[in-house]
Amino acid sequence: MKSRQIKIFTIIGLLALIALQSIWLYNTYILFSNRIYSDSNDILKKSLNREASIRFAQTPKGTIISGATTPAKKNDVIVPEIAYMNEALQKLGLELSLTDIDSLANDFLKATDTKSTIVICLMDSKTKEIWDKSKNNLNIHSFGIIKTDIVPVRTDLSQGVQMILINPYYTIIKRMGLLLIATVILMIFVVGCIAYQIKIIARQNKIAQLREDFSYAMIHDMKTPLSSITMCTDFLHSGRLDNKPEMKEKYFSIVKNEANHLLTLTNKILTLSKLENHKLEIDKRNILLKPVIEDLKEKCIAKSAKPIHFTIDLEAKKVYTDEEFFTELMSNLIDNAMKYSKESIEIKISSHCDDRYTIIKICDNGIGISEKDQKIIFDKFERTSATKRTKYGGPAGFGLGLNYVYQVIEAHEGKVYVNSIEGDFTEFTLFIPKIMEEL
Incomplete structure (x- = not known):
């Protein structure tokens, strides 16, 4: 029904x-x-x-x-x-x-x-x-x-x-006093039950829709790397590239990169599941911000098909975090800035400290996020810039990146905020607690 x-x-x-x-x-x-x-x-x-x-x-x-x-x-x-x-x-x-x-x-x-x-x-x-x-x-x-x-x-x-x-x-x-009171209580109870039932039905419908969207996104996002892996392995298996070592190495690199892409995606889903159930241990220590951001910057410039320019201003040199999760978190935010960008990409990364937090900001000149969508962008499987929501269209994806950011920051007992104007810019602000000894 x-x-x-x-x-x-x-x-x-x-x-x-x-x-x-x-x-x-x-x-x-x-x-x-x-x-x-x-x-x-x-x-x-x-x-x-x-x-x-x-x-x-x-x-x-x-x-x-x-x-x-x-x-x-x-x-x-x-x-x-x-x-x-x-x-x-x-x-x-x-x-x-x-x-x-x-x-x-x-x-x-x-x-x-x-x-x-x-x-x-x-x-x-x-x-x-x-x-x-x-x-x-x-x-x-x-x-x-x-x-x-x-x-x-x-x-x-x-x-x-x-x-x-x-x-x-x-x-x-x-x-009729007692009868009227009993009637009012009964009606409130019945209306409350019906409202709760409708809420449950709406939630089930949303879950069903999320499941459908997730399945579609998963198939769409995995189809390209799997097709590339299949095509490359067929070429390598055929022997036609045996006399072309450079071409053969290129195809091996494609297979490896696509396989790593799928593995990264799988690990991200598993990590999110563990973070949500508080089963993942966070190994926090003071790390240098500059090497992490410079490494991500070089990788992004290398793989970007559009002109990209980084502005980096790090007043805070260190951050108390788990390096692996923090690197993936920053990678997701920078990757989003690249995905949902205009013809040229401007990304500004800055950091400073207050008494309690190391504050990191990632700002881009992309297509922005509407006020309505800003309320749900950190939900799992939500993709505010999906084709059905914006005239710009958008790349395929599971909608896990920003939820991963939110879960990691929450695991660090920090906060994350977004400020954006649709068609103009998007800025994410991370508040990561400083080490207790420094407080």
């Missing part, structure tokens, strides 16, 4: 999970809302009965109020006892008090740990027109409220009382 398909299925799965979790939370919200609705209906009825009892206590001693003798029905609706009670009390001049009902309902709500602003409304039972409210200064909107059933307060069912809870969300969210 391709990476894109995996990502699509992963996103679909995540959206499905979010949808299911949202439905679950919504149903839970409705459940708690219905519970508050049910409790509010009970509270309104209790408040009406209590308020009626308070008014009844104000009637003359011996007053008797009778309710329905049989289950009175009108339009198939049972007339509640409170309607008979309220109607009788009103005839005695004791009017219904919405303010008292509001106060009683608030007390009952507090007992159920429900926090909400309430309004008691007297209304027309049929048209739902509000005639009076317990809080006249409060506007009632249609959003974010819970309404109780209308409780009739007239035996003809023409009037009723309703309690409205405004913004009871605090109570609902509080009751």
